[in-house]
Amino acid sequence: MNTGVNLGGIVMKNPVTTASGTFGFGLEYQPYVALQRLGAITVKGTTLKPRLGNSPPRIAETPSGMLNAIGLQNPGVERVAEEIMPRLAGLGVPVIINIAGDTVEDYAQVARRLDGVPGVAGLEVNISCPNVKKGGIQFGSDPHTAAEVTRAVKAATGLSVIVKLSPNVTDLVAMAEAVAGAGADALSMINTLLGMAIDVDRRRPVLGNITGGLSGPAVRPVAVRAVWQVHRALPLTPILGMGGIMTARDALEFILAGATAVAVGTGNFVNPRATLDVVEGIEQYMSNHGFTDISELVGLAQRYTGEN
Amino acid sequence: MSQLVQAEITGCRETAPGIWVTEFLAPSLARGAMPGQFLHIRCGEGSDPLLRRPISIHSVDRQSGRVKIMFQVVGKGTAWLAGRRDGFIDIMGPLGRGFTVFTGEQAGLDCSNPRLVVVGGGIGAAPLYFLLQELARVGCVQQVMVLLGARTANQLLILDAAKVLGFNVRVATDDGSGGYRGLVTDLLAEELQQKTDFVFACGPLPMLKSLCDMLRDAGVPGEVSVEERMACGVGACLSCVCRVKDTGGIETYRHACVDGPVFAVGEVLL
Numbered sequence: 001m002n003t004g005v006n007l008g009g010i011v012m013k014n015p016v017t018t019a020s021g022t023f024g025f026g027l028e029y030q031p032y033v034a035l036q037r038l039g040a041i042t043v044k045g046t047t048l049k050p051r052l053g054n055s056p057p058r059i060a061e062t063p064s065g066m067l068n069a070i071g072l073q074n075p076g077v078e079r080v081a082e083e084i085m086p087r088l089a090g091l092g093v094p095v096i097i098n099i100a101g102d103t104v105e106d107y108a109q110v111a112r113r114l115d116g117v118p119g120v121a122g123l124e125v126n127i128s129c130p131n132v133k134k135g136g137i138q139f140g141s142d143p144h145t146a147a148e149v150t151r152a153v154k155a156a157t158g159l160s161v162i163v164k165l166s167p168n169v170t171d172l173v174a175m176a177e178a179v180a181g182a183g184a185d186a187l188s189m190i191n192t193l194l195g196m197a198i199d200v201d202r203r204r205p206v207l208g209n210i211t212g213g214l215s216g217p218a219v220r221p222v223a224v225r226a227v228w229q230v231h232r233a234l235p236l237t238p239i240l241g242m243g244g245i246m247t248a249r250d251a252l253e254f255i256l257a258g259a260t261a262v263a264v265g266t267g268n269f270v271n272p273r274a275t276l277d278v279v280e281g282i283e284q285y286m287s288n289h290g291f292t293d294i295s296e297l298v299g300l301a302q303r304y305t306g307e308n
Numbered sequence: 309m310s311q312l313v314q315a316e317i318t319g320c321r322e323t324a325p326g327i328w329v330t331e332f333l334a335p336s337l338a339r340g341a342m343p344g345q346f347l348h349i350r351c352g353e354g355s356d357p358l359l360r361r362p363i364s365i366h367s368v369d370r371q372s373g374r375v376k377i378m379f380q381v382v383g384k385g386t387a388w389l390a391g392r393r394d395g396f397i398d399i400m401g402p403l404g405r406g407f408t409v410f411t412g413e414q415a416g417l418d419c420s421n422p423r424l425v426v427v428g429g430g431i432g433a434a435p436l437y438f439l440l441q442e443l444a445r446v447g448c449v450q451q452v453m454v455l456l457g458a459r460t461a462n463q464l465l466i467l468d469a470a471k472v473l474g475f476n477v478r479v480a481t482d483d484g485s486g487g488y489r490g491l492v493t494d495l496l497a498e499e500l501q502q503k504t505d506f507v508f509a510c511g512p513l514p515m516l517k518s519l520c521d522m523l524r525d526a527g528v529p530g531e532v533s534v535e536e537r538m539a540c541g542v543g544a545c546l547s548c549v550c551r552v553k554d555t556g557g558i559e560t561y562r563h564a565c566v567d568g569p570v571f572a573v574g575e576v577l578l
Contacts, residue, residue, distance in 0.1 A: 024544030
């Protein structure tokens, strides 16, 4: 049985990685997960300079989901390259680093710094963080700026470049076409949905940042739809699908919609072993249903158009 | 080392109105646990409630491998947990940094002659019982004054249990239905008149705030256990931040789940 995939040049032994921001820098989950069994590890959003993040409270639980407004707290690219990557490089698992910036040049500089760092296999360009004032969503809501960031990152690095798209746009396919046209090797979707919660007893917003990003099972149908639409429009562009994946069956929805690989995010908080449960569950499904190569499943549900 | 365990429930009772004690069998977890550490418990089978609930360890019997948690029902997660009478619960733990006095000589205390004060407010008394168990185990009982506060007498927790272990206990209630009428920190102010070497505390934020101010003014070191909204419990999601002043006076954040939940007095800005 072959569960290996190629996500825009990133060779993964199985299609499962972690969603950025939910798995720290990987090592936090070592007591629960044999990290070398993951297809890839996607780590916390990294910026040029260290960032303190937003004021607490930073999370709120919502029905079958959660809001977060962490605000890209991270130690900065220098420490990630010098201190964290050496500890991950020996695992033999491709590491995808999520990168963010305030300006196009910031993205390019972070990308340049990570080029050639041992263990780093790819970059996930975060143009869709809903929780920071600058950098993030304003790059991800306009196709021209999104393409500009993509081109700048591609020019700055030889690494595989995945561009992470926001669901908080009117025309997701136009965004996907713009960044794919600008050279993105793969697309990841979806980032969190912009949301908020109000504490009725205290009559004020729950989050320190007022608004936050919604994740968890509540967003899964939105995410599956996003993957479906983008895969339909751009069948040759590999997609990393994510949004509320808790189990293998959830992951298979994304794969059948057209995702080459999947990421477990909020699910890690609920079940720290969720990633490995998904890996094992996909193998079980393939074996039960007689599939020998995971590629047979990618986009398989697209055969149905609603007319047949 | 923290682990993921399915622990069999061996008992469950409502110890005070809305306050539950659940006991379960988790020998490997019991062996490694330190007072002040917490367990991250899945409170439900589906996706709502979604996140685990961080609950401190109330007591440990290393011999039998039994562990107890004491918690207040405040929402649907804790309500679900209080409804478990048997079966298994899904637990990650032990997690976090507990009271450091037992992990070596960090606190600079030998237990031959220090005078210690343990202060618990409301449900904050829950983890302090485990601390008292450990203090008793190392023969440190006569040197300890336990101060417990609650809104009303039937909400006073760990009072009898602390007495059974032989500790001196003073209590305060808001309505005067038990012990001193007023705040437990008023009792602390009296205790601080005598030589005091170290204070351990857990309780509501206003209590911890005034306690930290009092200890700073008195020049007495101590440790407080704080509560924060938490998602992952392992330092990955960066949700449960507490403000700290680092050297140079720069404000930054620590994480209650891995840097705490127990912090030295003065370490975090409450």
